[in-house]
Amino acid sequence: MATSSKNDRRGERKPAATLPVARVCVDVALPHLNRLFDYLVPEQLADDAVVGCRVRVRFHGKAVDGLLWERAEDTAFTGSLLYLERVVSPEPVLSPEIAELIKAVAERYAGVLTNVVRLAIPPRHARVEAKSAPEPAPPPPAPESEGWSRYPRGRSYLDAMAAGRQAHAVWQALPGEDWPARLAEVVTTVAATGRGVAVVVPDHRDVARVHAACVQLIGADGVVALSADLGPSERYKRWLLLRRGAVRVVVGTRAACFAPIEVPGLLVVWDDGDSGHATPFAPYPHARDVLVERAHLTGASLLVAGFARTAEAQLLVDSGWAHEIVAAREQLRAAAPRVVAVGETDEQLARDEAARxxxxxxxxxxxxxxxxxxxxxVLVQVPRRGYVPALACAQCRTRAMCRRCAGPLSLPGGQDDGMPRPAACRWCGAAEAAFRCPACGSRRLRAVVVGSRRTAEELGRAFPGFAVRTSGAGEVLAEVPDAPALVVCTPGAEPVAQGSYGAALLLDGWAMLGRRPARQRAGAAALDDRRRPGQTRGRGGQGGGHRGVRAPGRAGTDPLGPGVARQPGTGRSHRAGLPARRADGRGGRLAGRGQRPARGAEVAAIRRGARAGADRPGGRRGQQ
Structure with a gap:
């Protein structure tokens, strides 16, 4: 057993009589220090030093913050232990269930424990923490749901939730489905049993829609919304309501997958293929994978939902870990909008020779x-924002680049002193009033792709008398009224129509090929409704209600336990939805990175070849 330090042996401080050892997760994000450190609990802090509270400790001569992970009677450390400096707050912000989840996520993503703690627990606000929590709201009554009857397995899934059984499912919503209302119904069904629910959606607009739907069934006191647009104080206030058990239902963005709900009964992720679910901070966990891990640890049910099915969600179905909830083909045909591609019939070409x-x-x-x-x-989706975001030589089609920084040239639109603004670099902002093509010498420019502002301007002239609204970066519309108007948006910024859109035009489909086209178009297609006249897609639009493609070969179940599948013919096993680990124990994400680094001569040769290919006509720059 370890002993106390020199100053403490002189009688200045004494360790607590019971559980004198505190294991602390120190706020130091260094991989070689990725473990818990033992400290002694002073006798005067024995009552405040509860498991899960914030503490201050001395680490490498500096005072750093930490979380008291657990308390023990003894330690395996043979040296002298330091005492806890102080207890920052006796509020137990770390529950045992979340502590287990944090450890599992850090191990899964080969990350540092402290980095995952930062994602799971918001910063402290003393003023908010000093306020007492209200009394928990009573469980809501079970809702009446007719919308789930459109899916053969929908009603049985609600019955399983009402009975408290664990059931994992992948739900593929029909086009035009009021998905916030459907989620609110299944959430209320679980909340009526007294269990907690966490709903994770991609952005704050979806948070507002699902939260409003849940409030109608549960009440404002029974559900909270967590998103990044909240201030630190308000976010911590709502988070404490969950931690103290005053609220059992949370709707939020990716951070809500760590929400400290009591007795988790259902975990929901909507549109798991959206990039907003991928955390841009180390260790870069995905909300879907975190919820899969949490469902496995706690025994809660998991619902992966969306208009389109990702390959990862299909893996959960193929492995037998989750069941699919899909509508019958007749329901899908009745709900799917009519999709028309440009130049798909001879009749179109006969009526309009320039259709292609x-x-x-x-x-x-x-x-x-x-x-x-x-x-x-009418919804009009374009792939780029701005006026004319990309230019090229009108004669040889070489991309127009800045002479200073080699950035792309664009037309910002607008006028200065009555004259149109010249082309400017999107990177450094330098104006290029006297462009000259380095390949052919031409001075004329052409648009490679047209942005949303230019599209709105052209549509305003083509449809006089109708309002034109834009939705994109900087100003994203949440919804539009059920009135005739042209709504120009970029992918991911499609506002919700109070009724439904009469038509959806997807322009410049070729420019979406490098930007996850299927998922972006599915979001626009699902907003359409077959009940409106004249539904049309431009340039290869896709509906959002088609079933996912099955992977060749079905994974067989394995006796290792729930959520484990074995790849047929390989002898390798992995937890469903999570990539397999290598034989040396390293994570699957790191596999294939052990390549020999290029030497200096090789790097120089590669750079010379890249410059030569970029400078000649038709090279890499000319093909962008």
Whole structure:
């Protein structure tokens, strides 16, 4: 057993009589220090030093923060232990369930424990912490749900939730489905049994929609919303309501997957393929994987939902870990909007010879005009924001680049002193009033792709008398009224129509090929409704309600336990939804990175070849 330090042996401080050893997670994000450190609990801090509280300790001669992970009677350390400096707050912010989840996520992603703690527990606010929590709201009554009857397994899933059974499912919503209402119904079903629910959605707009739907069924006192747009004080206040058990239902963005709900009964992730679910901070966990791990540890049910199914969600189904909830083919055909691609029939080409080359062909104009006359809004999705975000030489098609920093040139739009603004670099902002192509010498420019502002300007001239609204970076519209209007948006910024869109036009489909086109178009397609006249897609639009493609070969179940699958013919096993680990024990994410680094001569040769290919006509720059 370890002893106290020199000063403490003189009688200045004495260790606590019971559980004198505190194991602390020190706030030091160094991989070689990724473990718990033992400290002695002073007798005067024995009551305040509860498991899960914030403490201050001396580490390498400096005072640092930490979390008291656990208390013990003895320690395996043979040297002298330091005492806890002080207890920052006796509030137990770390529950045993979240502590186990943090350890599992850190191990899964080969990360440092402290980095995961920062993602799971928000910073402290003393003023908020001093306020007492209100009394927990009573469980809501079980809701009446008719929307889930459109899915053959929907009603049985609700029955399993009401009975408290563990059931994992992958739900593929129909196009035009009121998915916030469906989620609110299953959430209320679980909350009526007294268990907790966490719903994770990609952004704050989805948080607002799902939270509003849950409030209608549960009440404002029974559900909280957590998102990044909240201030630190308000976020910590709502987080404490969950930690103290005053609220059992949380709706939020990716940080909500660590929400300290009591007795987790259901974990929900909507649109798990959205990039917003991937944390941009080390160790870069994905919300879906965290919820899969949490469901495995706590015995809670997991619902992976969305209009389109990801490969990871399909893996959960193929492994037998989760069941699929999909509508019958007849329901899908009835709900799916009509999808029309440019130049798909000879009749289109006969009516409009420029259908394959025009950005907005004649039949797309007709569909938009019919929808506007019927009193419905029209959604127009373009892949880029701005006015003209990319330019090229009008003669040889070489991309127009800045002479100072080699950044792309663009047209910002607008006028200065009555004159149109010249082309400018998107990187350094330098104006390029006298452009000259380095490949052919031409001075004329052409647009490679048209942005949302230019598209809105052109549509305003083409459809006089109708309002034109834009939604994109800087100003994202939450919803639009059920009135005739043209709504121009970028992928991911599609506002919700109070009724439904009469038509959806997806322009410049070729420019979306490098930007996760299927998922971005699915978000726009799912907003459409077959009940409106003139539904049309431009340039290869895709509906959002088609079932996911099954992977070749079905993984067989394994006696290792729930959530474990074995790849047929390989002898390798892994937990469902999580990549397999290598034989040496390293995580699957690191596999394949042990390549020999390039030597200096090789790097120089690669750079010379890249410069040569970029400078000649038709090179890499000319193909962008």
């Amino acid at each position: 080359t025009a950005r907005l062909p004649g039949f797309a104009f007709d569909a938009a005009r019919a929808a506007l006359k019927a009193g419905a809004p």
